[in-house]
Amino acid sequence: MQVHFIAIGGSVMHNLAIALHHKGYKVSGSDDEIYDPAQSRLQSLGLLPAEMGWFPKKIHADLDAVIVGMHARKDNPELARAIELGLPVYSYPEYIYQQSLHKQRVVIAGSHGKTTITSMILHVLRYNNRLFDYLVGAQLEGFDTMVKLTDNAPTIIIEGDEYPASPTDANPKFLHYHPHIALISGIAWDHYNVFPTWEVYVDQFEKLAESLPKSGILIFDETDDMLDVIGKNERVDVRPVPYEAHAHRIVNGQTFLSTADYGDVPLLVFGEHNMKNISGALAVCTELGLTHAQFYRAIQTFKGAANRMETLAKNDKTAAFKDFAHAPSKVEATTKAAKSQFPKRILVACVELHTFSSLNKDFIGQYAHKLDAADIAAVYYNPHTLMHKRLAAIEPAEVQAAFQRKDLHVFTDHKALQAFLLDQKWTDANLLMMSSGTFGGLNLKELAAEIVQ
Incomplete structure (x- = not known):
């Protein structure tokens, strides 16, 4: 079986390519950008495209299937060629x-x-x-x-x-x-x-x-x-x-x-x-x-999935966690969980607004009261992310109003956020960092290690 992946670098796409490779299929693929861990994993198995970009010549009549990922566009030239040849084209769920x-x-x-x-x-x-x-x-x-x-x-x-x-x-x-x-x-x-x-x-x-x-x-x-x-x-x-x-x-x-x-x-x-x-x-x-x-x-031995309430560092008086939570319901559930598990400790909870929805003025009100379980609450967002997503600028006061918490600390600079966190008293206190992003490139493991010292 010969299968070609359009946008092979996607999270599920590259894993599916590897799974088919292990089944003995002949796998090829294309993408215009591939990052780790997909890049290293594909390269180790000889599945990494030789060069980035879309190449209709890779699409030929001997292919048994073409799988197209969400990263590709509707007018992708490889997709157009596959349709022209009448090849079976699937999304990865199909x-x-x-x-x-x-x-x-x-x-x-x-x-x-x-x-x-x-x-x-x-x-x-x-x-x-x-x-x-x-x-x-x-x-x-x-x-x-x-x-x-x-x-x-x-x-x-x-x-x-x-x-x-x-x-x-x-x-x-x-x-x-x-x-x-x-x-x-x-x-x-x-x-x-x-x-x-x-x-x-x-x-x-x-x-x-x-x-x-x-x-x-x-x-x-x-x-x-x-x-x-x-x-x-x-x-x-x-x-x-x-x-x-x-x-x-x-x-x-x-x-x-x-x-x-x-x-x-x-x-x-x-x-x-x-x-x-x-x-x-x-x-x-x-x-x-x-x-x-x-x-x-x-x-009893289940430790959790990656980035789901993951312990970054801890000692007898302090623990630092990170979680993938970014949607309003997830922020609320994760914050309540962290506080309920250690009710006698101060909880410092910080969420990054990173997704299209979370940075949209018509949606951000969904975060009202979602950080109420935290003793100290902070929100970080990067104004450049708003520009990149072509969204209207948001002022810190608007974020504070959306969360409906007057004592909310709002940061647009990751270094200022880091300084704020390091300045807190961490005896009998826990830190919870929630995001699907990177908090502007903060090294959370280093930050956590410094906090629990």
């Missing part, structure tokens, strides 16, 4: 489906928690020596790639998002997987540039629920108001499985699951949102035939 036609397909969706829930399921399955394929949106400890495709695994676990499948296909990715089991973790409006209204956003998840086949299973967080409505809509031969946060208790900064048959189960993760994630993962694993005993033994 191709994943083609590779899993004869497997049981499990899709984990939702505005938040889907990477963590997927990661938990993969961890538990591997711990119990189950055979499975997967697609997950983050690099996981102990897993070489973010995509695995084999011929003999009976099940595939897929993290599925609601965003467009490709430059030429505006349908949500998760609809292309055609799941037998779907989990929806929660619905909180995000990505204003893709889904201009709440109604449009919610409709994507309604479509996923309606797409389930007869004997399908819909697992959902019943404490989410909108999901409670979607989950309880009657669907012929689709079985609803609601869940809520797992019973738990916190002792000296560590969380334990409370169970009737297995006692207190110690965890390495924490937070109310993670207790919901655990319940969702447990529901999926139960449907896949694992016992509760197998799940509880495995979940």
